[in-house]
Amino acid sequence: MVENRPIMTVITHLVLILGVAMIALPIWITLVAASHDEIRMLQAPIPLLPGTHFIDNLKQTLFGAGLSGDQAPVWRMLFNSLAMAMMISFGKIAISLISAFAIVYFKFPFRMGFFWMIFITLMLPVEVRILPTFEVVANLGLLNSYWGLSIPLIASATATFMFRQVFLTIPDEMLESARIDGAGPMRFFWDILLPLSRTNIAALFVILFIYGWNQYLWPLLITTDTDMTTIVMSIKQMLESAEQSPQWNIIMMTAFLAMLPPILVVVGMQKLFVQGLTETDK
């Protein structure tokens, strides 16, 4: 809009500030709560200004035995979450790249049949097929393992479909000129297709990392060993642990730690992410 009236500027700023405040307030409270000691957090009213126990809480949360019950230290959960999110992201990207490559560039019987089979699974989220999947994973002996946490979430119709669309925008002449240059199919895949899909891979990585990191139901089902719990599911468990009152300072510190990696990934890959979603020039 080219309009530039002071009153409009004030109103638009007010609306924006209100929006930011609504989103930022809970995060602020989390941070504040993570910086007070346990006793203060059980008194009313809840504090709105930071306290002095941030570093203590951080130490206790990450490494300490200050948590009630027999939970693993939070660094272990962070590591588990990170491992799961990474395995899901890389696994999904690798498999969907290869399957999209097969569907777009190779002629084989029932090619469209396979495409539609993959496409139809888009309509089946993890939750719908969770019982049979659990059965399979249990029979394979993968309960309480990183493989069990990640493999069932790896097969992905969305990513395959996305890469198919990306590959379809790459002109046929690119393949033909690579063939004349003497590049075989895998060479073409590595030297031409991968670099050309670089930004799309980055965008997908951001989405998948957050998807993997935020998994709740599946880890809850298949991990019974406290060493294998992920951070997202453990926050919920902390609230319910034993009969004692919840240790809000520790819980909030855990929540804060759980928020950090997705934020880092988004901020770090922002530029590629936006390019990947908007770029059309091939």
Added chain:
Amino acid sequence: MAEIKLENLTKSYGSTEVLHHVAGDIDDGEFIVIVGPSGCGKSTLLRMVAGLEVVSSGQISINGNVVNDLEPADRDIAMVFQNYALYPHMTVRDNMAYGLKIRKIPKDEITRRVDEVADILEIREYLDRKPRQLSGGQRQRVAMGRAIIREPSVFLFDEPLSNLDAKLRVQMRLEIRKLQKRLGVTSIYVTHDQVEAMTLGDRLMVLNGGYVEQFDTPIELYERPASLFVAGFIGSPSMNFIPADIASGVVTLANGANLATGSKTSGKVTLGIRPEHMVPDKSGVIKIEVDMLEQLGANTLVHGILQGTDISFVISLDGIQTAKIGEILSFHAPESSLHLFNVETGVRLNG
């Protein structure tokens, strides 16, 4: 260095045949242009030689080796595409070196060849740029460089100039021609532009609807077109066609005018006369009623109709000429400029 033999080539998609029994021998070092209207199968034919399309039947051989079942990379060819097909993520240098790298040619040899080709094409200062930072003409040069650097036996060009503006096209046309003569590499060039075809080709293969209409030198195509299609396609403005009758060497036009020819055929024919072969002549038998004039400076195009009929007629006159609309102009056409074609088959009748 290579000669190419096309024998009885046919291409079908499903049950539709798009190329019919194409045949032709191409000599070593020859520049062949395949020309025809869009959809005539010229690109398909080129892609069959390149190995990008499967041959349905017939045989292609390069240098005596049948290449029907060889991968494009093994045919010793290089191809320049219409949209250049440069790899957007590689620099100009890497684009040109890619084919050599795959062939496992040593690094210093690759560098030497890239520099050499860059000098020939005058693209040295762009070697470290990405294709998107280049103009159309520069991309075109890089695409050529990528073909030359491989030192192939055959160059294939698929309408390489159609994305350039008119001035650049003329300039690149000359450069391609010079380069091809200098390197002496057998080349096949596809275009729909008959001027490009006439200026570039040692010989032209005119395709129409998947059939080879004529395969000969540009001058031969112009002077003795083998069919009505070739006659209309080659030359600009295109040849005038008039329904006529012929008996004992005399052609009678639809309006009753008589012209002498040496031909011995008789019956109904289509007479063709090129616009530039009409000679103004007060006593000429071809009378044209002027409809419109186009002044082009070097010549003047007179659009009109043959008097007494509604057959449109174009005449090209040298220099700047004037005439009033509705005026009747008289011309004669020398016997050597009369082309006779069979009415049904379009085949040339006079020798």
